[in-house]
Amino acid sequence: MTKYDDLTEFLLRLGDSALIQAQRLCEWTGRAPALEEELGMMNVGLDLVGQARNWYDYAAERINDGTDADALAFRRDERAFRNLLLVEQPNGDFAVTMTKQFFYDAWQFHVLTLLKNANDEHIAAIATKSLKEVTYHLRRSSQWVERLGDGTDESHQRMVNAIDTVWRFTFELVEQNDTEWSLSEAGHIPALTELPELWHATVSEVFTNATLTVPDAASTFYLSARTGMHSEHLGLLLAEMQFLQRAYPDASW
């Protein structure tokens, strides 16, 4: 399996995470608890698809073997995907969906805020553009976490269960990695050393308002998006998402 250079791997991490998160949101089409929430989730998903395309366009330009954004999204196998384990997890109930969204939004918000100042002009431009949208996303998911956590006994318990379900995947959001170190050493991106602290601060603040408890830091385990070792859920998601392009390559209508 091809392993690209550090910068391209980093772009795929951002692009794949946005695309898979968007795909999970799409699963709520026609099934959301309220019309406004369905609109909200589809709008967030649409923003994320657009962001994924921007990251993929740049990655494809770097790979430079004739690939393009569509091919990266629809013709790579599970092991080639670099998305966070968190975003490939099943939606569960609305509390699980919102908890995943909130953890991801907080991560995106701080990553993009740091990347806004990247020396790499492509990265800075995409980050600046995306951050405007992600600021809205984070505001919305934070409000839901607070509303559900500080809501009824039932909604509070559902939030506690949701955190239990997905917290173990958050280790990837706060880990320090050689790829990012070498990218910042080489001057492509700013150092992401503050990221764990920033993410944790946002989560703590919102959880405090939501009367929820922040668990101890999640430990690393053998799965890792960086090596393509995903949970069992990604393959099934891709099977559905990629079916058309795999069965009818370059189909158009």
Place this chain on the structure above:
Amino acid sequence: MQAGELIVTDQLGRPGDKTDIQRAYSVLEDVMDPEVPVVSVMDLGIVRDVGWTDGHLYVVVTPTYSGCPATEYIETSIREALQEAGFAHPHITQSLDPAWTTDWITDQGRNRLKAYGIAPPVGSSNKRTLLSGITQVECPNCGSDDTEQLSEFGSTACKSLYRCKSCLEPFDYFKCI
């Protein structure tokens, strides 16, 4: 002389030059947004540059939202309108930097949105406005300030859904970004 260098509005044709840029701008004034058909691409402020290089007209546009499905449609509309006006081979490119902001919507654009029943963005897109999300939006139908947000998101990525508590009409608000 290559075909692309010609302005073909008349039978004889003539090479275009920088003096045609102004005419290109006036063509763009009539290219409307497909989802909000009362505002033009100029009103929205998504046309970032128009110029002349190597015998071609070029136009630089920027997308409103990363995932806006109208972006490609708008590029096609711009191309067709310019070709129809005689610009044989316009180059249209996309630029992400600087990122589009609702601050670039012109006064004419804001008035047109309001007349169409969409509340124009309030204030400027500074960080505080974005993070707090607190805005006093005026009802585009009756002018009352007594309005409430129904949903952070609306029928398109660029709008959110409001309701007027005075005239009771729901309306779209063009979000500030």
